[in-house]
Amino acid sequence: MKPLPAVETSPLVHTNGTKPPALALSIVIPIHNEVAILASVVGGITAELAALAERYELILYENGSTDETLELARQLAQRQPEIVVKTSPQASYGAAVKGGILAAQGERIVLFNADLWDIPFLLESSRQLNTYDIVVASKRHPGSRDERPWNRRFITWGFNMVLRLLFGFQGTDTHGMKAFKRAAIWPIIQQCVTDKEIFDTEVILRAQAAGLKIIEVPVIVEETRPSRYSPLVRIPRTLRDLNTLRKALRQL
Ligand SMILES: Nc1nc2c(ncn2[C@@H]2O[C@H](COP(=O)(O)OP(=O)(O)OP(=O)(O)O)[C@@H](O)[C@H]2O)c(=O)[nH]1
Numbered sequence: 001m002k003p004l005p006a007v008e009t010s011p012l013v014h015t016n017g018t019k020p021p022a023l024a025l026s027i028v029i030p031i032h033n034e035v036a037i038l039a040s041v042v043g044g045i046t047a048e049l050a051a052l053a054e055r056y057e058l059i060l061y062e063n064g065s066t067d068e069t070l071e072l073a074r075q076l077a078q079r080q081p082e083i084v085v086k087t088s089p090q091a092s093y094g095a096a097v098k099g100g101i102l103a104a105q106g107e108r109i110v111l112f113n114a115d116l117w118d119i120p121f122l123l124e125s126s127r128q129l130n131t132y133d134i135v136v137a138s139k140r141h142p143g144s145r146d147e148r149p150w151n152r153r154f155i156t157w158g159f160n161m162v163l164r165l166l167f168g169f170q171g172t173d174t175h176g177m178k179a180f181k182r183a184a185i186w187p188i189i190q191q192c193v194t195d196k197e198i199f200d201t202e203v204i205l206r207a208q209a210a211g212l213k214i215i216e217v218p219v220i221v222e223e224t225r226p227s228r229y230s231p232l233v234r235i236p237r238t239l240r241d242l243n244t245l246r247k248a249l250r251q252l
């Protein structure tokens with residue numbers, strides 16, 4: 001009997017040139033000088049996710065810390081295989097979020113802060129990502145409860161008014177917890193260039209301009225530690241960041 005001809009196979013190529021997602025879920029947390037709370041945050045998240053049926057990874061992206069955050073993150077990763085530690089030399093929130101998202105293997109990517117994470121949001125966003133590309137936990141959603149001090153709430157309100165008036169923002173909040181469909185967000189993330197907390201805003205404004213489907217969901221925000229910056233530092237910094245954002249988005 002003649003042998004069957006060899007069947008030629010070609011590798012599965014994704015339209016954006018990347019490998020298909022290897023996991024259902026990636027959680028990304030940028031971390032900087034978080035030695036005081038990192039172990040309990042990681043312990044809390046992994047304990048709650050132990051009940052979840054799907055495989056996940058928890059990416060801790062550190063840069064520029066002057067305390068033992070990186071060493072602690074590496075110790076935690078040795079104990080738990082789900083934890084992935086990434087690092088780069090310069091302190092930059094934007095670089096950490098960008099690097100974390102681009103390193104993520106999950107089909108769904110959830111972005112938390114060390115001092116702001118919430119498993120009900122993770123579960124709700126998983127459902128919403130069947131329909132939407134991005135889920136934002138908005139502090140200004142009518143169903144939200146923002147229990148931070150009044151000056152933080154006022155800055156959030158003012159910041160979002162500026163975004164609406166000057167940048168055509170159609171939502172109510174760009175900071176805080178978010179979830180993304182990896183295939184939809186990767187091309188956007190690659191275009192983002194800002195390096196401070198304004199990075200989150202750049203992502204949302206670029207996603208809005210690209211026509212991605214975004215939904216906002218309510219959230220309860222309680223301050224788990226006193227703010228690291230006073231309004232006297234935060235307000236001028238936010239104004240500088242808005243100017244950086246204006247330049248970055250000029251071509252939109
Ligand atoms: N990798 C990295 N992470 C950062 C950097 N700055 C802040 N982060 C992390 O980003 C998240 C939010 O930072 P916060 O310092 O809480 O910023 P914030 O919420 O605007 O300010 P607070 O009112 O002080 O809480 C935390 O997980 C931080 O560890 C940075 O330069 N690099």
Ligand SMILES: [Mg+2]
Pocket residue numbers: 113115116
């Ligand atoms: Mg914070």
